[in-house]
Amino acid sequence: MKTLMIAILFVVACGKDNPADEIDAGSGSDFDAEPIDAGGPIDADCVTDPVTSAQLMNACTTAQRIEKHPVLPLRLPDGGLPPLP
Amino acid sequence: MRLSLAGVLGVALLAIPSAAHAAPCPTFTNPVFMQVGDTQENLLKTLGVATVADPDRALTIVYVTSGSCTNIDAIYANTQLASGATVKYVPAGLNPTAAAPTCQLAAAQALDIANSALFVEACTAAGTPPDVVTFHEGPKQAYAFVVPEVSNETAITAEEAYFAFGFGDQGGVTPWDDETQMFIRTPTKSTLLALAASIAVPGVKWQGFMFDKSTEVVAALQTATKPQKAIGILGVEVYDKLRGSLDALAFQAYDQWYAYYPDSTATATDKQNVRDGHYFPWSPTVWMVRDDAPHLADAERMVGLILGTVSPTGYDPLAIEIGVGLVPDCAMMVSRELEAGPLSVYEADEPCHCLYDSIATSTTCTACPAGTCATGTCVHGYCEE
Numbered sequence: 001m002k003t004l005m006i007a008i009l010f011v012v013a014c015g016k017d018n019p020a021d022e023i024d025a026g027s028g029s030d031f032d033a034e035p036i037d038a039g040g041p042i043d044a045d046c047v048t049d050p051v052t053s054a055q056l057m058n059a060c061t062t063a064q065r066i067e068k069h070p071v072l073p074l075r076l077p078d079g080g081l082p083p084l085p
Numbered sequence: 086m087r088l089s090l091a092g093v094l095g096v097a098l099l100a101i102p103s104a105a106h107a108a109p110c111p112t113f114t115n116p117v118f119m120q121v122g123d124t125q126e127n128l129l130k131t132l133g134v135a136t137v138a139d140p141d142r143a144l145t146i147v148y149v150t151s152g153s154c155t156n157i158d159a160i161y162a163n164t165q166l167a168s169g170a171t172v173k174y175v176p177a178g179l180n181p182t183a184a185a186p187t188c189q190l191a192a193a194q195a196l197d198i199a200n201s202a203l204f205v206e207a208c209t210a211a212g213t214p215p216d217v218v219t220f221h222e223g224p225k226q227a228y229a230f231v232v233p234e235v236s237n238e239t240a241i242t243a244e245e246a247y248f249a250f251g252f253g254d255q256g257g258v259t260p261w262d263d264e265t266q267m268f269i270r271t272p273t274k275s276t277l278l279a280l281a282a283s284i285a286v287p288g289v290k291w292q293g294f295m296f297d298k299s300t301e302v303v304a305a306l307q308t309a310t311k312p313q314k315a316i317g318i319l320g321v322e323v324y325d326k327l328r329g330s331l332d333a334l335a336f337q338a339y340d341q342w343y344a345y346y347p348d349s350t351a352t353a354t355d356k357q358n359v360r361d362g363h364y365f366p367w368s369p370t371v372w373m374v375r376d377d378a379p380h381l382a383d384a385e386r387m388v389g390l391i392l393g394t395v396s397p398t399g400y401d402p403l404a405i406e407i408g409v410g411l412v413p414d415c416a417m418m419v420s421r422e423l424e425a426g427p428l429s430v431y432e433a434d435e436p437c438h439c440l441y442d443s444i445a446t447s448t449t450c451t452a453c454p455a456g457t458c459a460t461g462t463c464v465h466g467y468c469e470e
Contacts, residue, residue: 051430064351072257083257
């Protein structure tokens with residue numbers, strides 16, 4: 001039995017009438033990444049009609065998904081990743 | 086700190102007597118000599134049982150396993166299997182869940198086929214391929230971070246993996262902060278290199294306890310002294326056979342908002358997320374043949390079977406691949422051009438989504454035993470829309 005330290009969400013997200021009523025996806029990534037053109041509202045938690053790689057990874061799906069926000073003490077103040085040792 | 090089995094056991098390993106010599110190899114029917122990654126062994130055993138009984142052209146798979154980069158080097162350099170080398174082979178009637186029998190080669194033997202379970206370019210030392218080598222992209226292979234079944238963990242982000250495997254004990258990632266419980270592969274293995282590309286930690290920089298074989302990673306995970314801290318890496322089709330004792334972690338790639346399993350749920354077997362792009366760490370299997378292979382025609386037939394371009398009598402190689410946890414190209418909805426590279430939308434000329442689902446889980450597609458469909462096109466026995 002897994003301890004539910006993280007939210008496990010089963011979502012049938014495509015075609016939601018109001019994505020803002022769904023979970024907070026943290027506006028996508030919380031790390032040092034290029035902005036994603038989600039092709040929809042910035043607070044949408046999945047992408048409809050995905051085309052780009054980032055959109056495909058974040059496309060609406062019936063699959064189980066897991067939200068995780070780990071504490072990473074070595075992360076840089078700007079959220080980026082330090083060079084490897 | 087990088088740890089290795091040899092380093093830890095040191096002289097003790099050297100003191101272990103070598104395994105008893107295998108029996109001399111029998112006379113094989115139309116042998117095809119292959120050197121493959123150990124993630125492909127389930128495929129070879131299952132496919133080999135079918136090919137050795139193939140009424141169109143019986144082929145016997147004779148193989149050794151090694152790291153993908155080593156296999157690439159071998160086919161580029163035309164490195165032979167040495168006289169006296171121990172090889173495995175797939176006899177008629179072998180139970181694919183059992184170990185393949187071994188035998189000893191009477192003479193040196195050139196390879197017919199080599200396999201890489203990731204993009205060849207990901208092996209940075211591979212160099213320029215000789216003109217005599219042809220490359221064939223086969224079914225897709227997913228890779229996973231795996232924990233003991235008793236672990237409380239269900240997911241890992243790319244950033245967590247970056248710090249855990251890039252910084253080891255000093256990475257500050259809870260609970261993966263103990264290198265003695267981080268079970269990785271050597272840097273010539275596709276399992277490590279594919280995941281390395283996905284988390285942006287070069288293979289040579291990984292921290293953890295290095296093993297040569299997937300089976301050793303499995304054993305380490307199953308017997309971990311600190312199972313809550315234990316984590317390893319495996320090919321997903323290897324993991325699929327071990328779901329009773331191990332759990333694959335959902336993975337959240339860079340630029341991804343959530344973590345996803347290779348399958349649609351932790352317990353599903355549909356590889357939905359590999360197929361549609363939600364699960365990021367996957368690679369093509371690449372099958373390489375030299376123009377001067379000693380059994381070239383049979384080698385090309387074997388590759389054709391793996392690619393699904395040869396339709397044999399009495400069995401469907403694509404169904405076999407699906408059954409062992411690989412994803413044929415025709416079941417993919419995304420593609421990529423380089424290791425851990427960006428994904429793009431993909432649809433095969435003759436898609437096999439219905440066949441895939443019918444074997445891996447279930448399908449609502451209409452069967453077309455007569456070869457015709459009211460709507461869609463009859464492909465591999467089902468009406469594909």
